[in-house]
Amino acid sequence: MPRLQPHAIENTSGHTREMVDAAKKKLGKHLNIIATMANSPAVLESYLSFSGAMGKSKLSAQAREAVSLVIGEKNHCQYCVSAHTTVGKMVGFTEDETVRIRQGIASDTKVQAVIDLAVAIADTKGLISDQDFADAQNAGLSDEEITEVVGLVALNTFTNYFNHVAGTEVDFPKVELFAAV
Numbered sequence: 001m002p003r004l005q006p007h008a009i010e011n012t013s014g015h016t017r018e019m020v021d022a023a024k025k026k027l028g029k030h031l032n033i034i035a036t037m038a039n040s041p042a043v044l045e046s047y048l049s050f051s052g053a054m055g056k057s058k059l060s061a062q063a064r065e066a067v068s069l070v071i072g073e074k075n076h077c078q079y080c081v082s083a084h085t086t087v088g089k090m091v092g093f094t095e096d097e098t099v100r101i102r103q104g105i106a107s108d109t110k111v112q113a114v115i116d117l118a119v120a121i122a123d124t125k126g127l128i129s130d131q132d133f134a135d136a137q138n139a140g141l142s143d144e145e146i147t148e149v150v151g152l153v154a155l156n157t158f159t160n161y162f163n164h165v166a167g168t169e170v171d172f173p174k175v176e177l178f179a180a181v
Contacts, residue, residue, distance in 0.1 A: 002032075002036065002166060002169055003165065003166055004039055004168075006032050006036045006038070006126050006169075007035050007103070008035075014106070015041060015045075016044065019038075019042075020058050023048060027106045029170050031171060032079075033159065033163065033168050036162075036168050044079075046164075047159070054148070054152055054155055057145075057151070057152075058145055059114065059152075060111075061091040062088075062091050062093065062108070063110065065088040065093065066106055066111050066114060066118075067149065067153065067156060068088075069088060069101045070080065070104055070118055070119060071152075072084055072102065072158060073102040073103075073177065073178060074078045074119065075122075075164075076160075076177055077159070077163050078170055078175070078176075078177055079166065079170050080163060081102065082173065082174050082175040084177045085098045085172075086173060089095070102178065104116075104154060108127035111138030112139075113135075114141070115147065117135075117149045118153050120132040121150060129140065134161075
């Protein structure tokens, strides 16, 4: 049951309505996360801007989705894991690959390097070791890509936490999370 009620789209107007409609056009449908973030136009605009900017990153769509999956699982966010499993399949992952990525395992070496760095950032709250940084560089991640991984971890942590607080109802095929550790 949601703790924050999603805005009824038909009752939304002005700039908030423009943002909600733009998100629908991009995503194909009105999503509960967007309607719930519409409780604060500032939060909705921040999320849409941050998400839109990260969608233009140098990292591949698969690398970006891998971060979303592994961080969503790490933060135990059923909404985000469900959403990004769907999107992950849209960018070329199989169902099996989405499960392995949630466990921190990728078949592509660059995606693996991105996952490893993202997990290190999340586990240490950004206080990664010199070795973690060197490992990312040695795996071929550029300074731009390392910077983008930090941005993706922050973006996904924000949406994970938002969904926990809001109690956002999952409007994607529901994916069961692994047992909390």
